[in-house]
Amino acid sequence: MSWFRRQNNRPKKPTESRDLPDGVWTKCENCSEILYFKELERNLHVCPKCGNHFRIRSHKYVEILTDPGTFQETNANVVSKDPLKFKDSKKYTDRVKDAVKKTGMNEAIVTGTARLDELPVVLGVMDFAFIGGSMASAVGEKIARSLKLCLERKEPMILVSASGGARMMEGILSLMQMAKTSVLLARLRNERIPYISILTHPTTGGVTASFASLGDVILAEPGALIGFAGPRVIKETVAQELPEGFQRSEFLMKHGFLDRITPRSELKQTVGNILRVFHDGVNASSHAGIAFRPRTSVPLSEHDPVPLSDHDSFGASEGGNGSMPILELPDPDGSTTT
Amino acid sequence: MSNFWLEFEKPVVELETRISELREFTSGSNIEVDEELKRLEKKADRMRHDIYTKLTRWQRVQLARHPRRPYTLNYIGWMCEEFTELHGDRAFADDPAIVAGLARIGGKPLAIVGHQKGRNTKENIHRNFGMPHPEGYRKALRIFELADRFRLPILTFVDTPGAYPGVGAEERGQSEAIARNLREMANLAVPLVTVIIGEGGSGGALALAVSDRVYMLENSVYSVISPEGCAGILWKDRAKAPEAAEVLKLTASDSLEQGVIDGLIDEPVGGAHRNPEMAAAAIRLQVEAAFEELGNLDPETLLQKRLEKFLNIGVYQE
Ligand SMILES: [Zn+2]
Numbered sequence: 001m002s003w004f005r006r007q008n009n010r011p012k013k014p015t016e017s018r019d020l021p022d023g024v025w026t027k028c029e030n031c032s033e034i035l036y037f038k039e040l041e042r043n044l045h046v047c048p049k050c051g052n053h054f055r056i057r058s059h060k061y062v063e064i065l066t067d068p069g070t071f072q073e074t075n076a077n078v079v080s081k082d083p084l085k086f087k088d089s090k091k092y093t094d095r096v097k098d099a100v101k102k103t104g105m106n107e108a109i110v111t112g113t114a115r116l117d118e119l120p121v122v123l124g125v126m127d128f129a130f131i132g133g134s135m136a137s138a139v140g141e142k143i144a145r146s147l148k149l150c151l152e153r154k155e156p157m158i159l160v161s162a163s164g165g166a167r168m169m170e171g172i173l174s175l176m177q178m179a180k181t182s183v184l185l186a187r188l189r190n191e192r193i194p195y196i197s198i199l200t201h202p203t204t205g206g207v208t209a210s211f212a213s214l215g216d217v218i219l220a221e222p223g224a225l226i227g228f229a230g231p232r233v234i235k236e237t238v239a240q241e242l243p244e245g246f247q248r249s250e251f252l253m254k255h256g257f258l259d260r261i262t263p264r265s266e267l268k269q270t271v272g273n274i275l276r277v278f279h280d281g282v283n284a285s286s287h288a289g290i291a292f293r294p295r296t297s298v299p300l301s302e303h304d305p306v307p308l309s310d311h312d313s314f315g316a317s318e319g320g321n322g323s324m325p326i327l328e329l330p331d332p333d334g335s336t337t338t
Numbered sequence: 339m340s341n342f343w344l345e346f347e348k349p350v351v352e353l354e355t356r357i358s359e360l361r362e363f364t365s366g367s368n369i370e371v372d373e374e375l376k377r378l379e380k381k382a383d384r385m386r387h388d389i390y391t392k393l394t395r396w397q398r399v400q401l402a403r404h405p406r407r408p409y410t411l412n413y414i415g416w417m418c419e420e421f422t423e424l425h426g427d428r429a430f431a432d433d434p435a436i437v438a439g440l441a442r443i444g445g446k447p448l449a450i451v452g453h454q455k456g457r458n459t460k461e462n463i464h465r466n467f468g469m470p471h472p473e474g475y476r477k478a479l480r481i482f483e484l485a486d487r488f489r490l491p492i493l494t495f496v497d498t499p500g501a502y503p504g505v506g507a508e509e510r511g512q513s514e515a516i517a518r519n520l521r522e523m524a525n526l527a528v529p530l531v532t533v534i535i536g537e538g539g540s541g542g543a544l545a546l547a548v549s550d551r552v553y554m555l556e557n558s559v560y561s562v563i564s565p566e567g568c569a570g571i572l573w574k575d576r577a578k579a580p581e582a583a584e585v586l587k588l589t590a591s592d593s594l595e596q597g598v599i600d601g602l603i604d605e606p607v608g609g610a611h612r613n614p615e616m617a618a619a620a621i622r623l624q625v626e627a628a629f630e631e632l633g634n635l636d637p638e639t640l641l642q643k644r645l646e647k648f649l650n651i652g653v654y655q656e
Pocket of ligand 1: 028030031033047048049050051052
């Protein structure tokens with residue numbers, strides 16, 4: 001199976017034409033504070049004064065989320081074609097070529113395997129710099145292959161989204177990538193393989209209306225624009241002013257569509273903690289796939305601590321060994337799910 | 339609405355009206371009139387051929403949106419002996435932009451879910467022009483799961499400009515509702531057949547179309563973005579929608595060529611609205627055949643094939 005093939009070459013460092021040279025000052029677009037670039041970089045491109053999360057490139061997220069030296073890119077050579085022979089002011093093929101040149105990437109997502117806090121994971125990071133992080137057939141295919149890898153290895157999926165939606169220049173095929181990724185997520189869910197969705201600024205359109213909204217746990221960076229329709233389209237449709245903070249992370253949180261708003265500096269730790277809980281939960285049950293039944297969850301609060309017996313009822317741990325793959329589950333009929 | 343005709347339809351409709359008037363007013367045989375009728379019929383045939391075999395993509399869009407075009411409830415009326423509509427998402431509201439219910443076709447039980455447009459202004463306000471809110475998609479999923487539990491095959495009709503882009507829709511999770519349907523449709527262990535009868539508008543359409551078989555009526559469209567929206571982005575001019583329709587390749591035959599749908603259902607000459615019952619009969623024939631075929635598969639095979647079908651869609655290189 002071709003998707004299983006892994007490339008051993010290290011990911012090449014994408015060219016950083018957007019990055020400023022050392023020693024340059026930069027202005028926070030939110031609070032107008034003048035910031036020393038080096039300091040901003042040390043702070044993961046978050047304004048130290050107001051907490052504004054600057055948009056960063058996919059390789060930065062790879063750096064932030066994975067243990068050093070563990071990331072191995074997969075399917076870097078899956079790239080776009082031009083099924084519609086699409087041309088507006090520019091040919092689509094030229095648009096892609098320009099994006100490749102500008103970003104140093106082959107497509108709007110980088111995928112690979114890595115360790116996060118020592119846990120093996122499959123990671124995908126979309127990059128807004130590549131045609132607005134738009135979902136093309138190649139993007140859908142790379143996500144699908146990553147999800148298949150998760151199923152094969154029983155490893156969790158982590159997907160960082162940043163996208164304006166489907167890539168119009170691939171027409172209906174780009175729309176269908178929503179279905180393609182979502183039907184595989186149904187399999188992950190059925191197999192109890194965790195999927196953590198991380199939303200960054202901006203995540204809209206077909207990406208939000210598919211995999212980005214389907215995480216077992218959904219995290220978002222503060223202040224990210226997240227929505228189905230873009231604010232401009234909504235404003236035109238409803239012909240009224242939009243509410244304050246509309247479609248920002250905090251708005252989604254308030255309406256119940258996010259688990260947590262997590263600052264960039266805490267992403268790795270938060271994901272690691274969540275994955276470990278899932279891992280230990282599944283591995284603690286003695287007949288993982290069979291004995292583990294979803295139970296009514298107990299609402300937790302300071303006043304209502306989880307009773308100890310709840311932990312005990314999973315039985316003795318037989319996994320948890322660092323060398324074991326995460327979420328080793330019995331395969332009832334011995335068939336792989338691809 | 340009842341006397342609305344598209345510009346390119348008008349000559350044909352006028353000629354047809356003349357023919358039927360001539361017929362009506364001449365009782366008995368009149369050789370002269372007969373000759374004239376024959377001539378006009380021939381002319382009408384030629385005219386229909388000229389227009390409808392060379393439809394541009396934009397003309398198809400116009401037909402797909404035709405105010406006379408049959409809608410979901412019309413087809414249900416013609417195709418089913420029985421339909422019991424069911425309402426509500428059990429969480430927030432009942433969305434009239436999506437209708438759902440239990441039905442019988444040829445005695446066989448099934449569930450039907452579809453977008454519903456309105457025929458006039460009042461109806462369209464009620465139906466929100468067929469643009470669902472999250473509660474519409476949640477109602478659809480509720481009926482899908484009901485059907486799954488009672489082993490009922492599911493038929494969906496797609497006819498929407500798109501999911502509604504509004505403040506309430508965002509507050510209640512339009513994205514989540516659509517995404518959840520895409521995922522959960524992959525788990526329904528009953529045959530799923532979709533017919534796109536008019537507008538297949540983006541994610542709002544797809545949320546009812548992750549099906550074992552997806553068919554499109556000949557003059558329906560399926561698109562990632564509306565031609566107007568596309569033109570607005572590409573040329574900052576929504577009036578260039580006809581050009582956008584061309585580049586988007588959004589017709590039924592385009593979709594078939596790209597491997598996105600499983601088949602095309604012929605419409606009566608001039609479009610489904612020219613002979614709605616005939617269109618309904620054609621849909622019924624195709625749908626019954628599909629259910630027959632899918633009914634032979636055990637649930638596991640059905641789900642596996644559905645998964646593979648969607649995994650195989652896309653054009654890329656490596
Ligand atoms: Zn600031």
